[in-house]
Amino acid sequence: MASPQDDGFQDHDAAGLTEEDFQHLMKAEPEKYPEHLQIARSLDQWAKTVKKQQASGEVNSLDQQRLQSLLVALPEVATALRQGHFLPGKQHRAPTEAELEDAERAADAKLKAAYEEGYNG
Numbered sequence: 271m272a273s274p275q276d277d278g279f280q281d282h283d284a285a286g287l288t289e290e291d292f293q294h295l296m297k298a299e300p301e302k303y304p305e306h307l308q309i310a311r312s313l314d315q316w317a318k319t320v321k322k323q324q325a326s327g328e329v330n331s332l333d334q335q336r337l338q339s340l341l342v343a344l345p346e347v348a349t350a351l352r353q354g355h356f357l358p359g360k361q362h363r364a365p366t367e368a369e370l371e372d373a374e375r376a377a378d379a380k381l382k383a384a385y386e387e388g389y390n391g
Contacts, residue, residue, distance in 0.1 A: 310348035
């Protein structure tokens with residue numbers, strides 16, 4: 271049985287998955303779920319690159335807005351991938367207004383934390 275440490279999958283904790291949830295997804299979709307985890311890690315790397323671009327100070331204000339939007343969107347998509355939301359048989363539904371507001375507050379908190387860390391993440 272696969273473990274979260276196999277192939278660098280230790281990031282499942284960040285998505286709020288228990289060991290049992292992780293094992294269920296690995297067993298249910300042994301080919302697709304690991305691919306989704308790899309895509310999520312690629313999105314994480316993209317977000318790190320965006321943070322470096324923002325910290326460089328070499329981008330105009332329009333690019334700063336675009337980069338800031340990416341810093342909100344990329345982690346959200348990566349989390350959905352880690353949680354198995356895009357696997358076959360999952361319901362893909364639009365979020366409710368309350369869920370969007372919660373996500374926006376969470377994203378604002380993440381951005382504030384990133385600014386306070388000085389982009390050292």
